[in-house]
Every structure is written in C-alpha cells, then in structure tokens.
Amino acid sequence: MRMGRRLGLLLLAFAAAWGSPALAYDRAQIAAQACFGAAGLSEAAATLTAGAASATSEDAAWAATLTGALLDKTIRCGAGASTIESPSGSVDAATLAKAAPADGPAPVLSLKNRPLVETARAAATLFAGATAGERAAALRALERRAASLPPDLFETAAAREPDAGLKEQILGVGQSALLNSPDVAKRIAAIERIAAQPSRRAETQIAALKRDPAYGKEAAFAAAVDAGLTSIDRWLRVSSVANTLYNGLSFASILFMAAVGLAIIFGLMGVINLAQGEFIMLGAYVTYAVQEALRAVAPGLLEWYLILAIPVVFLVVAAVGVALEATLVRRLYTRPLMTLLATWAVSLLIVNLVRVGVGTQNLQFVTPSWLAGGKLLVGDFIVTWNRLFAIVFAGVTLVATWAVLKRTRLGLNIRAVTQNRAMAGCIGVPTRRVDMMAFGLGSGLAGLAGLALCPIYNVNPQMGSNFVIDSFMVVVLGGVGTLAGTVVAALGVGQINVLIEPLYGAVAAKVIVLLMIVGFLQWRPEGLYAVKGRRK
Amino acid sequence: MMAPKRSLLARAADDRMVVAVALALAATAAVVVVGGLSGYRVNTIGQLACFALLALALDLIWGYAGILSLGHGLFFAVGGYVVGMHLLERSVAETGVTPDIVQFMGWKALPGWWGPLESFPVALAAAMGVSFAVAFVFGWASFRSRVSGVYFAIITQALVYVAMLLMFRNDTGFGGNNGMTGFQVVFGVPIQDPAVTKGLAVASVLALLAALVGCRLLMIGRFGRLLVATRDDEVRLRSLGYETLRLKLKVWCLSAVLAALAGLLYVPQVGIINPRVLSPELSIEIAVWCAIGGRGRLAGAIIGAVLVNAVKFALSASLPELWPFVLAALVIVVALIFPNGLLDLGKWKPTLLSRARALEPRDATP
Numbered sequence: 017m018r019m020g021r022r023l024g025l026l027l028l029a030f031a032a033a034w035g036s037p038a039l040a041y042d043r044a045q046i047a048a049q050a051c052f053g054a055a056g057l058s059e060a061a062a063t064l065t066a067g068a069a070s071a072t073s074e075d076a077a078w079a080a081t082l083t084g085a086l087l088d089k090t091i092r093c094g095a096g097a098s099t100i101e102s103p104s105g106s107v108d109a110a111t112l113a114k115a116a117p118a119d120g121p122a123p124v125l126s127l128k129n130r131p132l133v134e135t136a137r138a139a140a141t142l143f144a145g146a147t148a149g150e151r152a153a154a155l156r157a158l159e160r161r162a163a164s165l166p167p168d169l170f171e172t173a174a175a176r177e178p179d180a181g182l183k184e185q186i187l188g189v190g191q192s193a194l195l196n197s198p199d200v201a202k203r204i205a206a207i208e209r210i211a212a213q214p215s216r217r218a219e220t221q222i223a224a225l226k227r228d229p230a231y232g233k234e235a236a237f238a239a240a241v242d243a244g245l246t247s248i249d250r251w252l253r254v255s256s257v258a259n260t261l262y263n264g265l266s267f268a269s270i271l272f273m274a275a276v277g278l279a280i281i282f283g284l285m286g287v288i289n290l291a292q293g294e295f296i297m298l299g300a301y302v303t304y305a306v307q308e309a310l311r312a313v314a315p316g317l318l319e320w321y322l323i324l325a326i327p328v329v330f331l332v333v334a335a336v337g338v339a340l341e342a343t344l345v346r347r348l349y350t351r352p353l354m355t356l357l358a359t360w361a362v363s364l365l366i367v368n369l370v371r372v373g374v375g376t377q378n379l380q381f382v383t384p385s386w387l388a389g390g391k392l393l394v395g396d397f398i399v400t401w402n403r404l405f406a407i408v409f410a411g412v413t414l415v416a417t418w419a420v421l422k423r424t425r426l427g428l429n430i431r432a433v434t435q436n437r438a439m440a441g442c443i444g445v446p447t448r449r450v451d452m453m454a455f456g457l458g459s460g461l462a463g464l465a466g467l468a469l470c471p472i473y474n475v476n477p478q479m480g481s482n483f484v485i486d487s488f489m490v491v492v493l494g495g496v497g498t499l500a501g502t503v504v505a506a507l508g509v510g511q512i513n514v515l516i517e518p519l520y521g522a523v524a525a526k527v528i529v530l531l532m533i534v535g536f537l538q539w540r541p542e543g544l545y546a547v548k549g550r551r552k
Numbered sequence: 553m554m555a556p557k558r559s560l561l562a563r564a565a566d567d568r569m570v571v572a573v574a575l576a577l578a579a580t581a582a583v584v585v586v587g588g589l590s591g592y593r594v595n596t597i598g599q600l601a602c603f604a605l606l607a608l609a610l611d612l613i614w615g616y617a618g619i620l621s622l623g624h625g626l627f628f629a630v631g632g633y634v635v636g637m638h639l640l641e642r643s644v645a646e647t648g649v650t651p652d653i654v655q656f657m658g659w660k661a662l663p664g665w666w667g668p669l670e671s672f673p674v675a676l677a678a679a680m681g682v683s684f685a686v687a688f689v690f691g692w693a694s695f696r697s698r699v700s701g702v703y704f705a706i707i708t709q710a711l712v713y714v715a716m717l718l719m720f721r722n723d724t725g726f727g728g729n730n731g732m733t734g735f736q737v738v739f740g741v742p743i744q745d746p747a748v749t750k751g752l753a754v755a756s757v758l759a760l761l762a763a764l765v766g767c768r769l770l771m772i773g774r775f776g777r778l779l780v781a782t783r784d785d786e787v788r789l790r791s792l793g794y795e796t797l798r799l800k801l802k803v804w805c806l807s808a809v810l811a812a813l814a815g816l817l818y819v820p821q822v823g824i825i826n827p828r829v830l831s832p833e834l835s836i837e838i839a840v841w842c843a844i845g846g847r848g849r850l851a852g853a854i855i856g857a858v859l860v861n862a863v864k865f866a867l868s869a870s871l872p873e874l875w876p877f878v879l880a881a882l883v884i885v886v887a888l889i890f891p892n893g894l895l896d897l898g899k900w901k902p903t904l905l906s907r908a909r910a911l912e913p914r915d916a917t918p
Contacts (some may be wrong), residue, residue, distance in 0.1 A: 086836055115624070172635075202812065219905040275615065282702070286702065287702065288702050288705075288706060290836075325686060344884065344887070344888070347887075347888055348887060348888075351891070352701060352702050353614070353620045353701065353702065354843065354887050354891075355887075356622070356705055357836070357839055357840055357843055357883055357887065358621070358883060358884055358887040358888075360836050360840075360883070361840075361879070361880040361881075361882075361883035361884050362880070362884070364876050364879065365876070365877065365880040365881075366879040367876075368873075368876040368877060368880075372873065453634075481832075485709065485710050485713050485832070488706045488709070488710065489710060491706075492703060492706060493626040512658050521716075521721075523714075523718055523720075526713075526714050526717055527717075527718065528716050530707075530710050530711065533707070533710075534690075534693055534707065535693075537693075537694075537699055537707075538693060538696065538697045538698045541698050541699060
C-alpha cells in the first residue's frame, strides 16, 4: 500500500514535471510527503516546483511558507498531520489553520535535497513574494538552475509581474531556460530572442551551445546558433563604434568649451591666453567650493550642486579673466608674444597658489543620483549620464554663445572689432571695453568647461595642461574668431583622438593630430573658417 | 658727408653690453682653467653656459626675426639624446659595464644602429644633422604656409609636447621615462674626474663665447639687417623682392643647431637625459630668460639666462616651493615695466616710463 502510494506520487510528480496540469496542489499529500524521508522530500519539492506556474496565488503563498519552514527547520513531523511553528503559534502544514504542534522533529535536508527545496521556495516566492526585492532575489536563485525548470514558469511569472524592470529580467532568464528545452523548435526560438538583445553575455550564452550535441546533429539548430552569433557580433561591433563616438563627442564637448573662449579672444585681440587651462581648473575648483558650501549650508540641495554652480563658476572665472585683461593683457596689446609669456606666468602663479592653498590631491566630487549610471541602448553601448551632461551642457553653451555673439550689442561689438578694430573704434565702439568683456566671456566659458568635466575627469592643480594644447590645436584648426570653425575643429580633434587611441594609443593620437594640423595648414593657413578680411 | 666705412669688428664692438659679456665669458673661462673653484661651482658655471647658449639661440629667432618658438627644448633634447647615446656606447666599449637602460628596456645590448655614434665626430654631426633636418622640415612647412607669430609659437609648443609624450613611452626606444644615465667616461676619462668637469665647463663657456661673437658678426651684417626688416615689416620686405621664407628658414635652422649644441654640452655635465627637457614649461622658460634679459641684443639673452638660472639654483636648494612664484613675478614685472628686459635698467627712470614704452621693440607684424 505504501509502495503503491509512493509510486503514484512519483508518477504524479513526473506528470507535473512534464506536462503542466492546471491543478491546485494536493496540499495534504505534499505536506505528508515532506515528512516522508529523503525520497518523499525530493518528490514534494519537484511537485511544488513543477506546479508553481499553474498554482493559484494562495497555493503559491502556501508553498513558499512550507518550503521556508523546511529550510528553517520550523516544521514538525508527527504521526498525524505535520505542523509549522509560526510566530503566532503552530499551524497545520497543509491548511495553515491553528493546530496542536506535532510531536516529531523536522526532517533533515540532505545535500541533494536542500537545493531542490530552495528552488521550490524560489519558484513559489517568484509568484507570491510580497516585494519586488524578494521576487528579484528569488529570480536570482532560479537563474542558476534555469535549465532544469519548466519553461512556462518564467513566462507565467513575467506575465503576472507588476514591476516592468523585473518583468524584463524574468523574461530574459526564461529565454535562457528555453535554450536548454528538449524541444528544438523552442530552443531555436529562444536563440533568436536572445540574439535580438545583443550583449557580451548573450554571446557567451549562445557560443556555449556550439558544444551542445544538438549542434552536430540538428542542421536547423546549428544554423540558428550561427546566425545568432553573427548577428550579435555585428551589433557588438556597432555598439563599440557607438561607444567610441560617444566618448569622442563628450571629449569634443569639453574641448569646444575650452577652446571657444580662446578663439573669441584670439580673433578679437590677436592674443592667446596661456592661462586658459588654469581657468578650466579654476572652474572645477569653484564647482567644488559650491559643493562644499551646499554640504555645509543646505545639504538638501547637494544633489543639484552642478546646476547651482553654473552662474557662480561663470561669474567668478569671468571676473578673474576681466582682472587679468585689465591688469596685464591690455598693457601688452602691441606685443602678443609678450602676452603669451605674461599669461603663462599667470598660469604658473594660479597652479602654484592652488597647490599651496588646497593641495595637489584629486578633489572628491559627489555624483548626484541623476548623473549616476546610464542607459544601455544597444549591445554594450551605454549612454552614461555624466558624459551626456557634458554634451548637453556644451550644446547649451554653444547656443548661448551664439546668441550672445549674434543677438546682443556686446556680440555685435565683438564682431565689429574682430573684423576691423580701427574702423570700429572710429565709429564709436568702445574697443577697450569690448576687449575686457570678451575676455571675461571667454574666461567664463573656460570655467564652465571645468564644471562640465568634474563628473568625468580627475580634478587637480595640473589638470589644465592636459587640455590647453588640445584647445590650441582646435583654435589653429578652426580658424580664429569663428564659432562654427571652433565647433567643427573640436569635433574633429575630439573624434580623431578617441578613434586613434584604441588602435595605436593616446600618444600616437596626439602625434597624428599634430601632423594633420601642420599638414592642414599647408592647405588652409587661415584655418577652416577664415574670417573674410584683408590678408595682413 | 659719408663716414668712412669701419671694419666689421669695430662695428661689432659698438654694443658695449656684448663686449662686456664677451669679456666676462673669457674671464670666466680663464678662472675655471686656473682653478681654485670647487667642482660644484665649476659644474654650475658649465650648466649656466649651456642655458645661456640655448637662450642665445632663441634670441636669434625671437629677438631678430620676431619668430617665437615655444618648442626649442626639442632641439636641445636632440643634442642631449644623441650625446647620451654616444656616451653610453663609449662607456660600454671602454669599461664593459652594462648600462641600466639595457636592463629596463629589456634589451640584450645597446641597439646595433647606435654603433656609429661611438665616434664623437659622428655623434656631433648626427646631433647637428638631426636638429637641422627637423628644423628644416618643420620650418619649411610652417613658413611656407605663412604661419607666424602666435600661431607658430603655439604649434611649436604642441610639437615639443608631442615629442615629450613620445619619449615618455618605452617603446620609442630611448629609455622611456628613465631616459639615459650611468655615463662612465667622457673621451676616455672617468666622468667623476675633476678634469672632466673642468673641461666640459670651459668647453661650454668657450662655445658660448664663440656663438656670441659669431652671431654678433652675423647680425650686424646684411643678413641681420634683413632679419630685423622681416621682423618689423615682412610684407614690405617681400614687396621689395626678398624671399623672406629663405631668410627665416636660415636663421631658424641656425638657431636649432645652436640649441642642439647646448644640449650636447649640457648632458655630460648633469649625467642624465630624460624626457623632462621636452616639457613645454622648460621651452617657455627659455623665452622667459630672453624676455627678462632683453631681446634682440644677444647679450640680454645671456644675462637673462644666467641670472634666472642662478636664482633658480640658489632657491631650489633652500626654498623649492618659492621658485615658481618668483619666476612668475619676474615675468610679469618685466612684461609690464621693462619692455626691453633688464637692459632697460641702465636707462630707467620712473618719469621716463612712458617714453621707455614708446621705444619698446614690437613683435613681428602678423
């Protein structure tokens, strides 16, 4: 009789595993089985796992309780019904109604049975877990054993899952499970579905199937694997190019902001400010000061320090620029090369003042939550928010600068003095004041470049020198005093840098950029966009 | 009424500063030879002479032709690296000691193509030849496309910066960031020998003296006049039918070769050459020496280089943090108050400030 019952149970378990009969658990039987030695326990776990997908939510909750009790050893087996000790007293293991505790010990989980019971609990929790966190943890537990689980388990769970992100994850795991389904058609479908979401992980998953026996036997399966691999590989290549271009774009954005001030000032006054790199550094340091001030005064606003710092940085660095112009540059206007040396001395001064005053270590910036992470677009191509911030910021700066140059009186004056200083002076443009304002504008923009690179690059007293030569190259390449030239040249130099870097290294990239610029100047000595005027 | 044509030497002696500096150099060489100075002093004098020669080279192009190079460290390094290779070859040949560079570069021995540099004439010719070639190609490309003024300064700065990045890499094959060191012998004499220190210092001072006299003679002649004309109004000179590209290229290459000579004399005296000499800062400092001493008079460059570096040596020993501030202050003061550098001091009176500015040398026309 006992034998017969066990046989029947086994059959039932098998039936449950192979088909998926939409029937509720026979709770009493399963609870009894759990107390029926190692074999019974594994049958009970198999039944619960197999039935998880078709169980009602009540049953799922019960299954989670029972398996939890088995794992926590709070179940009591006895001659009669087994019971579970819960915080509110002991309950019947089958009905969860109040009951007198059974008199026996908890069943011992063998090494083989423990994972089975854990899987059964995870399967039940995936359906009955109260919070998304619990369900996600259950999914992670199931992921390792996805191959041995009934394929419809994940599909059903995903269909019922309210949390969109988790739903995606459940579907993904389900497809991995289907990869090993006995049905070849399902496997091929799963391969196609996985290949549709290309990533390094998908690639290794599908590449592993090449060692599958079916790869040699089933032509259709082999073809699906190969096609999947080809498609993933293509997408990964696309995404790596996209990554490179994206990084180049963010570098170019910083470069543009660093160079646009130089270009305006150079076009206007014919002088180069060698302290431009230090203005970038000052911008980053002022950003840090704003962050620390907020931390001390208004911790609630710390999240938004990058935005709040924008006007502060611009005004402070612009003021430094105006001061530099008024004290030094203005007095050397007939000697642009002396200006070069004098501004270099200023840069030396700023670097060493910062070094002595603040220290040489890298500054620690808080990453606001809205800048952390990014979005996976395709394959391995992640749009990181910090780089996107720099790109958008540069775009906004570009528009604002363009508006200032084209739509304001100051911009009109700047353009007039750039074209013909003497004539502009004759008709009453205050050229000296325009110089000062333009110097302030250019310096402020460099400061903003410093702000934009805080979330991306290291900030320390020496950082300016990393950007200064590149931004000069942009000015030389783009032509002086033109916004369009600066944009195009910054994009060019930025992209060339990141395109060559992975192939030959950063140094080679710099060498090639320099050689290209020297070669380019043979062809267009005035830069890309020369301001029309008399050749001097 | 025409004054009778005076001899070249008589005219060369017109600039009393040049005469004074030349005499001072001769006296220095004599003092070093006679002795009585400590080895450290002698070595310092030798190094200062090398820096002065470097500044003189820059003054030729900046002071006379109005071309500012912010990358002259490149040519200095060419001379330095070539002589470094020569000294290593000699050390291996004469002492058999394997230099450090062989270990950290992972070589078995020095590269075969360094072999010919073992003879000094070949090394000298190579240093001059390489610096001349680099200067010629770069200068031709730049002057041909009429890159000048600030543009040229920026591109030379980028050039030296890129060269530094290249040399910092080990696979460039010149010792990477460690550079070359561990020279054992100079012309067969152990490098620690006081005679070597003395000989190198005297050679440096005499090379500087020769360069000063030679450049002075060159600059008061027709070539020098044309250079100054190029600086002051290149367009007019071109309209008069002069090929300014050639003028500029000649003085540019001469300057590069002198800078390489300075590097060649400098490296044996400090016993090391590494990519730091290629840092843009050093190259800018050369221009600063010229500016502080006074441009376009040859003597000014030498005075500036010697003064600035003497202060630097003194401060580096006692207050190294202070030096950048002193240097920056010097440059700003010179830029604002002494347009002609310290040579202005002789005729400087506070009331004449405005007049001094009216006399200041202008940069080349853009």
